[in-house]
Amino acid sequence: MPPRRPDAAPRFWETARRLVAVHPDFVSVTYGAGGGDRATAHRVVATLLAGTPVLPIAHLTCVGASREDVSEVIDDFLDAGVRAFLALRGDPPRDQPDWRPPADGVHSSIELVRLLREVEAARSAADPSSALRGAAHPLSIAVATFPDGNPAAGTTRAQEVRRLLEKQQAGASFAITQLFYDADSYTGFVAEARAAGVTIPILAGLLPTTEPARLRRVEELTGVVAPSRLLASLEALDDPEARHAYGIARSVEVAQAVLDAGAPGLHVYTFNKHRPALDLLDGVGLLRREDPDLLAAGAPGVAAHDSRPAVGGLAPLGAAYRADASAPAGG
């Protein structure tokens, strides 16, 4: 999540360095609906790309933007060498009941996936070196999916299964789930998606459940309800270390269950905090040895503090795959 303010930048880059040092298969960088953090998101992705060995995935939203604007943002990312995107619609502004999308806009993630493929194809047709890059590093386009339906959008699981099939048909390479608290949410959804014809990898999105305030805030943002027993158990623990340990243990149970059920890997919602993410991965045996060069202050790229003003993104993220699973296309 790009730093919102200049004074948040040093801590942001420290977190990024910690995550990158354990070699996740990718880190993804959020992008605010409306594109208010466009410049900061671009700088963060470009810095990760230039200064680390880890694949950055650029989130991209389209809600409220014209086709021309979105094409320009895509071009900017492609010019910087970005080859992996998470194509999202984003949510319309909540405080504007009369809000209507622009007539010439890109109205859904499905239209955005198609537009990404179109822009890439046009660049390849216009320029032989772009065509070569495309052949050597095919564009990887992830999409979001919602195992229990999307409460924020009022959709059911069955609608989201159909929606995911449409996203796949539009050209999506793999999917990342919304966070969930019960392994059955993931396994049930994947079973229905496979039965419906979805063949792309479906990566399990997990939030380390260490902070009750975070769980409540995420519920406000996404509509995904935190289990009341989990909240009560966390809140009953006054000692922060005991709460952390309890929350990690609960998250590890869920993570292990989905991995045992065949999940290709985990996408950890970090909310720009490294310790819960790394402890969760450690708990399921996915933590790779830290790279001392990338941890050292002064490491290339990630050590550079971007202190220019910035505004918010939405979600969080670091990712790790099982060592025996293949990375997404182009990754």
Ligand SMILES: Cc1cc2nc3c(=O)[nH]c(=O)nc-3n(C[C@H](O)[C@H](O)[C@H](O)COP(=O)(O)OP(=O)(O)OC[C@H]3O[C@@H](n4cnc5c(N)ncnc54)[C@H](O)[C@@H]3O)c2cc1C
């Ligand atoms: C992993 C992940 C990362 C995210 N990162 C960001 C981020 O960086 N920035 C950000 O702003 N937001 C982010 N979001 C939130 C996301 O933008 C919202 O949840 C948004 O409401 C849905 O996005 P989408 O790409 O699935 O939209 P779409 O697939 O385009 O769906 C949009 C709308 O279509 C409708 N719809 C769905 N299914 C059907 C159907 N079967 N028939 C008819 N209509 C249907 C729904 O009303 C839905 O609201 C993220 C979500 C996830 C899960």
